[in-house]
Amino acid sequence: MGEEKDLLTGLIQELRRGTLILSVLSQMGQPKYGYALVQSLEKQGIAIDPNTLYPLLRRLEKQGLLRSEWEMGESKPRKYYQRTPHGDRIYGELKKQWREMASGMERLLEEG
């Protein structure tokens, strides 16, 4: 029983991993700081560990999809991330891909 549960957890994790970048990019039209992003994703039912999200944000920034800025004005410094124009284009493409895949998947699952 435990083995089956482990297997299922692993498979779900794998499924989620693929959607992670798309979920994050979708939220980055407006500047957001990391923990606010964790919370807003969680509210929509997409749970993501902070220790996965923070390195991911840096990686997306390195790839030029996001840019970041330190906001020093508030009580403590915060780093805000936002999509770049390049990120907007990539996000648009990914979204299109996702919709095609989702409708394809839907058909597959209906059959099964």
Place this chain on the structure above:
Amino acid sequence: MDDKDRELMRRYIYEVVRRLPRDQRGDVGLELEELIGDMADTETMEQVLTKLGDPAEFAQKYRDDSRHLIGSEYYDNYLWVLKIVLACAAASILLTSVVKGFLEGNHIFGIFADTLANLLISGTGAFGCVTLVFAVMERKKIILDFKNEKEWKVDHLRQTEAPEKTWTPKVLPPVPDKKAVISRGESLVSVIFIVLFASLLIFAPQYFGAVFKEGDGIKTIPLLNLSSWNVILPLLLLGLFAGFADEMLRLVTGCYCRTVMVSNIITNALQIFLAAIALKVFPFWNPNFISDLTEHLEKAPASKGDILLYWNTDIMTNILLAVICGIALLETGVTIYKTLRYGIKR
């Protein structure tokens, strides 16, 4: 957040960022401070850090680690050391080859070919040594396994999970005291010394001794026993290499701790042992040094006040050995003192 929580947070952030490349540490540190601060608004520090999990694994996610010989954790130290070692090796080769070439009155083309060949040999050797040391450290991850040093208790048997796999904020070691930090400057000096000394021993051992100008060329009367050099040289180089490996361990660990102390004790013991063999077992000194020298100077060794009169290889050996032991013991002493006084238990 009270002081105790802040200290725990500081420790956690330190444990993550010390595993990242230098240029990312500041920014990631600030980012984590922001994150932990936000999370701690609704949860206790203990809960927050437990949720974030083992700092080593967290740092791993920040690095794009794939298959590699030397990973990003050691990479900037590796590059730094490699540059210094190659620069020192090249400088000493250029100097010895050119000086030797002109002193011995060789043709310019011969000097050029000699220098080039020596540069190639020493460059490859130096590159190999540095890479070997770092590759071994990469495989062993010597400094990062503090989790395994937890004291064993019977309770571990009662736990359902293996104790090495559970990470809790309780195992966070303190950020090292400023006095326990080993600076890059110390390593720089040692590395330069080791490389220069090794190059001289390999490429110009005959210049340890008396050098005379004779006609167009020069005559050297070596102090060292060059006829047994093929057995003595490897011993000396092994000792220097051990010193180099020890220095690299200090560099990547960055502070005095038990690993550094143990490595230093072993290295110095080995160096004393090798020095004793080289000096006492083998004919280390040139047995004909005095006779050759007096012959060359064309005078009797017994002239009044002549320093040659006092030449005695046994005394020389003992003095040299005593100096080597003294330096080794001093270094070990300082390391032990700093480790026990300021170092942290990893």
